[in-house]
Amino acid sequence: MxxxxxxxxxxxxxxxxxxxxxxxxxxxxxxxxxxxxxxxxxxxxxxxxxxxxxxxxxxxxxxxxxxxxxxxxxxxxxxxxxxxxxxxxxxxxxxxxxxxxxxxxxxxxxxxxxxxxxxxxxxxxxxxxxxxxxLELERKRTLADLGTEKSRIRTIIESLPNGIVVTNSTGHVALMNPAFLKLLGLDFYPDSTDGHIEHYVKDEGFCSLVMRISQCSYDDAGNIPPYEFSTSDDKYLMARIRPVVGDENECLGAVISIEDITALKMLDRLKSEFVAKVSHELRSPLSTIHEQLASVLNDMAGEDSNGERQLLNRAKEKTSGLISLIGDLLDLSRIEAGMVCNELKPVCVSTLLKNIVDFLSTRTKGKQQSIKLNLPETTLPSVQSDPLALESIFGNLIANAINYTQEGGEIIVSAFAEEKNLVVEVKDNGFGIDPKYIDKIFDKFFRIKNEKTRFITGTGLGLPIVKGLLEDIGGSIIVKSTPGKGSVFTVAFPIGDHGNR
Known part of the structure; x- marks a missing residue:
């Protein structure tokens, strides 16, 4: 001036x-x-x-x-x-x-x-x-404003209930709040926050993930899943990590938010134990009742008592449905407890799909449906996974297609390799799904009820089981459907070593 x-x-x-x-x-x-x-x-x-x-x-x-x-x-x-x-x-x-x-x-x-x-x-x-x-006055004013802003931001960060940590591109801590130290059970607050993240968190997987994100070397920075780890037998933490990117798109480090999920974990454990206990207590008597009903029906063969036979058949179907529900509940509780996908073995997906299609073909014949398996001329690569998990995923999807396709319909199962993923499609020309229900079909116990589906029996747990297993093996599922024309369920999971993430 x-x-x-x-x-x-x-x-x-x-x-x-x-x-x-x-x-x-x-x-x-x-x-x-x-x-x-x-x-x-x-x-x-x-x-x-x-x-x-x-x-x-x-x-x-x-x-x-x-x-x-x-x-x-x-x-x-x-x-x-x-x-x-x-x-x-x-x-x-x-x-x-x-x-x-x-x-x-x-x-x-x-x-x-x-x-x-x-x-x-x-x-x-x-x-x-x-x-x-x-200029000197403006500089002092700017420094004062900056100091006030830094003080305000620090006050906000330090008052947050979640643990907050900021690292630079080398993984060294640049900023932390007291909640972070409390969650980690640390009783010190260093004068200078220049220690490496490994100095504060001893979980190797967590530190490795922080380093990858701090250096912007994570494959999909826009879709980074939360990371769960424990500091002791009775404390579980969940971390959400995001990269810090500068004005010129350079990687400056990572910001980490950590929250205590011990109460949720304990609740899930209690729920799983309750479901497992109740299911175990119910399965044995229901199986006995089911066998007794089957025996009575066999003894009544040839007798002129259609009314009684019809009543017993319905009772047998209901007990069979309850046994299936109990089995699905047990599977779901094991998935949520992380008790699946632990025994990884080489799996030939082509052979697995052939066995499942052959086993379920008897059901398609009963409904005059056709089922076809399309495999590439070249052999599909084997995957290192849990064979029971893959069998449950494909079995549920194919059984679902059979159930929700009318008599005389068609089911086509296709498998192929695409880049680094193995892709399996289950396509049918059945009843289809209304767009408003697409986001709900993976919810527990959700079933679509309309004129065409009200007589279809099921537990409403098949698709939630599929989604849970895919999450454990790092896979994904996409659904495309048109009411009255059919649906396509597309599953993709990485080829190579993968397991519980």
């Missing part, structure tokens, strides 16, 4: 009236406000009353001479620029005045242009000094 020259006041101090008048005329034409004084004491009085920026001071005056006035000015206001006026015979005195703090000097006699150059130089110094002061 440039200081306006109209705000600059200049005092001319000289005992010669002609010099004072001549200098005043030159300076007024430059747009400056000028004060004059013929003696040193008058000059000092004007300096006490007016905001003077520049003083043109004659060194040789009666009474207080110029050097004395200069020393008074330097003592009162060192920011005033003093330009001494001297004759050629007193140049040495002018040099001495410069040593005492004078800004410049002009020798008598002087040309108007020479005086204007010296005064303009002083005006430029005042302008630059003023701008420097403004």
């Amino acid at each position: 440039k200081k306006n020259q109209d705000t600059i006041h200049i005092l001319v101090v000289d005992d010669e009236e002609g010099i004072r008048a001549g200098v005043e005329r030159i300076l007024v034409r430059m747009g400056l406000k000028v004060f004059t004084a013929e003696r040193g004491d008058i000059a000092l009085d004007i300096l006490d009353r007016e905001d003077i920026s520049i003083v043109l001071l004659d060194l040789k005056m009666p009474g207080l001479d110029g050097m004395q006035v200069l020393m008074r000015i330097r003592g009162k206001n060192p920011d005033i620029l003093v330009i001494v006026i001297t004759g050629y015979a007193t140049v040495e005195t002018a040099i001495e005045a410069m040593k005492q703090g004078a800004y410049d000097f002009v020798a008598k006699p002087f040309e108007p242009e020479h005086l204007r150059i010296i005064v303009n130089r002083a005006l430029e110094k005042i302008r630059l000094t003023f701008e420097a002061e403004i």
